[in-house]
Amino acid sequence: MLPNRALERLGTESAVYGVILVAGLVVILSDSDAASWDVLVKVVATVLVFWAAHIYAGAVAHLGDELELDVPAGQRLAHAARHTVEHSWGMLVSALLPVTVLLLGVANVVSDQAAIWGTLWLAVVVLGVLGYLKVAAWSQLQWLRIASASVTALLGMVLIGLKVVIH
Template identity: 45%
Template structure:
């Protein structure tokens, strides 16, 4: 079961999802959006991108190759499973944005915390991916830093824009 969860979450879709969320936070912050506005924009964008990804995966996975007997339903289910990491990656940053939207924490704190959580999530994804593959510790650390660097790039953009 744990292997199945890992394989569903440690995907390129997870990395892409968190980078998308971070990018949305950067853009919203550049326009002076509140946590509530940013939360709604991020949720809406993530859902649209996720639906488009599922649709594309379904179309691309449905009997494209000669002799492939994959049904439309089978292709859809595989695309949904494959893209769940996209949704899960957005959960923590969106939760923090929601805390800002509900005025539990300040808007600015919510935005920056969500961005730093993105870095952490990316680092965990990188570390997990290399650990699952049995990589050595130096490779795991390099993978962690390399994956987290995408989140750091978003923070640098936020700093420049802000």
């Protein structure tokens, strides 16, 4: 089991968002002719852009967190940016596993289609694990942990359903 501090940093809404972002992009970008390389480049670029936008938005949103009026603007901005970066690492880290599967397609370890489908199914697993771990942090009830994992993973299943319908 992950230490509580690691779970706090990675098991965030940003982590769930990162996995959903990758899976959603794979659904949209991949078709029967899609190459893993094309999908990978677009997914990584988009995740980095969204992460940077999240940092920017979070820094702006937290500029007023320091209630003392005499706090200099630079110090206020540094605190807001640091706070946002600490809470958004999960978006990048959670995207790494699904992106790694796309890399297997780029390296021709698996076919492009296997990499794309593997990425989607791994997203389901990662979402389920995040749902399970977050409830496990506060509940000993196994049925509740499994229910949380199932509901969270269901979102990934919906994305896979969309892939089937779209392509």
